[in-house]
Amino acid sequence: MDNQPNNNQEQEVDLVPVFVWISNGFKNLFNAIGGLFKGLGHFLILFLIFIKNNIILLGILFVLGAGLGNYLSRQSKKNFTAQLRVQPNFESAGQLISNLEYYNSLVEEEDFTTLGKELNLTTDEASTLVSFEITADYNDTELLEEYDYMARRADTIALENYTFEGFKLAKRDIDYQFYKVEIAAKSKTALEKAAVLAIEVEDNPLIKAQRTAGRETTAFNISKMEYQLAEIDSLISAYQVAIKDKESSLSSGTNVFVNGQSKTETFKDLFNEKARMLFNLETEREKKYGYENTVNIVSYFVKKGVIVNKHLTVTFAFVFFGFGLLIALIPLVFRFLNTYQKEHNS
Incomplete structure (x- = not known):
């Protein structure tokens, strides 16, 4: 009986490291989340700086793309x-x-x-x-009719692992x-x-x-x-x-x-x-x-005109903008490669 208080005290002491470990785990989790958002913010700032440094090139290509898309869109409306x-x-x-x-x-x-x-x-x-x-x-209703037609003429065992989704994926362009x-x-x-x-x-x-x-x-x-x-x-x-x-006849005939x-x-x-x-x-x-x-x-x-609106103006504008990003990245890639080569050669 005299040892019971000592046992309770030892259990309380043993739980302290557990709570410390849980506290450190939450702290590390929040630090990781904070670091992730900090990294994303840093990347966004670097990207905006990159856009600012190449705004002329990107702007010219964006306008050219929009102009070309608008021209093609107008030409398609004449057809x-x-x-x-x-x-x-x-x-x-x-x-x-x-x-x-x-x-x-x-x-x-x-x-x-x-x-x-x-x-x-x-x-x-x-x-x-x-x-x-x-x-x-096609639509799923028409494909389902084809699948049902095939299923009625196929072996039941062969269809156990051949689902409707598998039937759609197996379709070729000529089928x-x-x-x-x-x-x-x-x-x-x-x-x-x-x-x-x-x-x-x-x-x-x-x-x-x-x-x-x-x-x-x-x-x-x-x-x-x-x-x-x-x-x-x-x-x-x-x-x-x-x-x-x-x-x-009102009779009980056959x-x-x-x-x-x-x-x-x-x-x-x-x-x-x-x-x-x-x-x-x-x-x-x-x-x-x-x-x-x-x-x-x-x-x-x-x-x-065209049957379906293909939004050529917007599409070509962003395509040319993406092409401009690739052009602007080329000097940065070469600079990185040169720096990397110097560091490892030395």
């Missing part, structure tokens, strides 16, 4: 832009992309004679064409269903002639084979669905006749409703099946007519 949303069939997306890149290279090389021959234009009309661009055009094509020209007449011709893809043996297979498959599916619809209509008529005969289903449930199932079959038949007919062209045009419109 006409055709935007098309297209759907390539028969794995022709790769050829379509290659064709448009080829046309754009002819514009950059100013080979308007060849470009005119490719697009059935005169040389003067081809010389008014400015650019050809193509990008994949999308829809593409956005933008063609710019100085002449609206030449643009309207070139826009439709530019997205045409000539048939090769693979495209011809896939077109034939697609047509034969859709024709078979349509014929099969039409037969099934006729059978469903006959079955509905037979049920109606059986019900009428049963109700008119029950035409199997599995204990009621009249309402049976007709509901039949009409739902008919509606589903009609929807599938409509889809197959759309495929049939969609296979007429190698590349289908989903939407197409022409507008004067």
Whole structure:
């Protein structure tokens, strides 16, 4: 009993270093945070001094960039832009992309004679064409439909580690269903002639084979669905006749409703099946007519100026400003390298 006060005193003494260690930890943390802000402030001041010392160079390049961007923006507003949303069939997306890149290279090389021959234009009309661009055009809903279509036909085990996000990441430039094509020209007449011709893809043996297979498959599916619809209509008529005969005789005749289903449930199932079959038949007919062209045009419109505002004035101003920073940094880098070399050689 006499030793209990001494034990409490020893425990209190042992806790003192712990509180000192915690106090020093907080002090070091706050000192580190303060040092970080101090370093950031010092860097900001040095950067502002650097800007001040090179304000003339940076200002000139900033103004030049803004002027160039403003000029290009005004020039783009004088052009006409055709935007098309297209759907390539028969794995022709790769050829379509290659064709448009080829046309754009002819514009950059100013080979308007060849470009005119490719697009059935005169040389003067081809010389008014400015650019050809193509990008994949999609949203998550369309990609989800593609993923669902693939998942229904794939092995369940194979899809365990193949998520929708993985499906999107695995997409290549030639794997999308829809593409956005933008063609710019100085002449609206030449643009309207070139826009439709530019997205045409000539048939090769693979495209011809896939077109034939697609047509034969859709024709078979349509014929099969039409037969099934006729059978469903006959079955509905037979049920109606059986019900009428049963109700008119008021006898306990043979029950035409199997599995204990009621009249309402049976007709509901039949009409739902008919509606589903009609929807599938409509889809197959759309495929049939969609296979007429190698590349289908989903939407197409022409507008004067650019379709999307690219903010060229601001973009070029900051690009030239960044270029000026690089130029201004070159003397500082050389000075540092020379000082470093002298220190280590000595």
